[in-house]
Amino acid sequence: MTSIDRDPELETLQNSDHVRALVLNSISELVVYQDTDQRIIWVNRAAAESIDSTVDEMRGRHCYEIWHQRIEPCVGCPVSKAMETGQPEKAEISSTDGRIWLISGYPVRGNGGRILGAVEVTLEITLRKKAEQALRESEERYRSLIQTSPDAVTVTDIGGRITYVSHQTLNLHGFRRKEELLGRQFSDMIAPESRAQAIIYLRKTMKEGVTRNLEYTLLRKNGDRFIGEIDTAVVKDAQGNPQTFIAVTRDVTDRKEVQTQMEASVREKEYLLQEIHHRVKNNLQVISSILDLSRMRIDDPKAVDLITNARSKIQSMAFIHSQLYRSKHFDQIEMGEHIRELLRYLTAVYNTEAAVSCHVDIKDVYLSLTQAIPCALVMNELISNAFKHAFTDKRGGTIEVSMTVAAGSTVVISVKDDGAGTEADFDLTGVNSLGLKLVRNLVERQLKGSIKLARKKYTEFLIRFPLLSQEEKNGKGPDR
Numbered sequence: 001m002t003s004i005d006r007d008p009e010l011e012t013l014q015n016s017d018h019v020r021a022l023v024l025n026s027i028s029e030l031v032v033y034q035d036t037d038q039r040i041i042w043v044n045r046a047a048a049e050s051i052d053s054t055v056d057e058m059r060g061r062h063c064y065e066i067w068h069q070r071i072e073p074c075v076g077c078p079v080s081k082a083m084e085t086g087q088p089e090k091a092e093i094s095s096t097d098g099r100i101w102l103i104s105g106y107p108v109r110g111n112g113g114r115i116l117g118a119v120e121v122t123l124e125i126t127l128r129k130k131a132e133q134a135l136r137e138s139e140e141r142y143r144s145l146i147q148t149s150p151d152a153v154t155v156t157d158i159g160g161r162i163t164y165v166s167h168q169t170l171n172l173h174g175f176r177r178k179e180e181l182l183g184r185q186f187s188d189m190i191a192p193e194s195r196a197q198a199i200i201y202l203r204k205t206m207k208e209g210v211t212r213n214l215e216y217t218l219l220r221k222n223g224d225r226f227i228g229e230i231d232t233a234v235v236k237d238a239q240g241n242p243q244t245f246i247a248v249t250r251d252v253t254d255r256k257e258v259q260t261q262m263e264a265s266v267r268e269k270e271y272l273l274q275e276i277h278h279r280v281k282n283n284l285q286v287i288s289s290i291l292d293l294s295r296m297r298i299d300d301p302k303a304v305d306l307i308t309n310a311r312s313k314i315q316s317m318a319f320i321h322s323q324l325y326r327s328k329h330f331d332q333i334e335m336g337e338h339i340r341e342l343l344r345y346l347t348a349v350y351n352t353e354a355a356v357s358c359h360v361d362i363k364d365v366y367l368s369l370t371q372a373i374p375c376a377l378v379m380n381e382l383i384s385n386a387f388k389h390a391f392t393d394k395r396g397g398t399i400e401v402s403m404t405v406a407a408g409s410t411v412v413i414s415v416k417d418d419g420a421g422t423e424a425d426f427d428l429t430g431v432n433s434l435g436l437k438l439v440r441n442l443v444e445r446q447l448k449g450s451i452k453l454a455r456k457k458y459t460e461f462l463i464r465f466p467l468l469s470q471e472e473k474n475g476k477g478p479d480r
Contacts, residue, residue, distance in 0.1 A: 390419025
């Protein structure tokens, strides 16, 4: 025994009822000392305040009368049981107001060992029990979601050892019992050729937290291979340290086979479209060559001019199919390339004595085949007219062609030359020229646009028409 234990003043303080009362009144639990008939002898401050009462008001009353409004002891009361058994007892009791209490009973014995009463220590656990219930319901809800999910859910520790598998995981990999997978490495279910890739993606998951739609070759229990698409997430603790991995796997073998078949079908259709455009281009070039041979055998200037005009129109359409044949996209034409090719052809055809230079300002203008062909015919006619009529005095000059898409939905075209110009009384709406009539019909009826002539120091044809919407390109819009 130490000198402190032998200090008489300290011993007196330790045995003081006043000190014990200070200690008991300082704790938040409800402390009640009761006799063998469960009549209250003493309570601490927390117990008295729980019912807004005082020690004197509560002394001599039964505990079950005060807290549970009963006329007899509560069924399963741990305080009564503690006095019967002589051992500490615990139980959870619900009061009439819906609160839940954790009650502990401790028997109190006299010097001869006879039980004189019991000390009841009560803690309200209503919030804790509700939280536990909510947690159980949440766990059950998520367990149901996992078990009914069409995808396989697998949980591993940080080392990749399997700690949980859903029923779908067993079905996917051909197992019957969870015990066959629990404790094994997740990599055992990945084909050897995909394991190095899996390690790389695992590091990526550790860094980014989540990785999605990763494809692996996976294994079934019997050794069969299948294509699996996996989403992986890492779960961290409160300190941010990785604890577990959750992998959600789906069998995409059938989808990959369908995708492969569709890609093969698309390649086949692309080849057929390419071949169609190639044959159309060749046929048009054959017709163009026949017309050229006929032109060489004719002396009549008017007939030669008609054949030349027809040949240029055919050649313009051939250029479009030639471009489609070379392109990766068979549904639209890049008009800048087409107009430049058309200008080179028309420069060679008309080969005027005047020095005519051509300038093209067209960037990223794409038209569907529905609009590209009438547009090309219009451009062919207007540029041909400029070559034939604007530079008859042999002075030479410039032809400028521009095309833009205004506000994302309207195509604006300008064909301008600084040649001889048009007569003052020239009326585009009443012109008898077959070529310009064709231009008006193509612009107004097929392109659903407008054309006008601007005369200043130059001659400029201005054309505007709406760009086809995607639905109209797909044939769902109005007939053009």
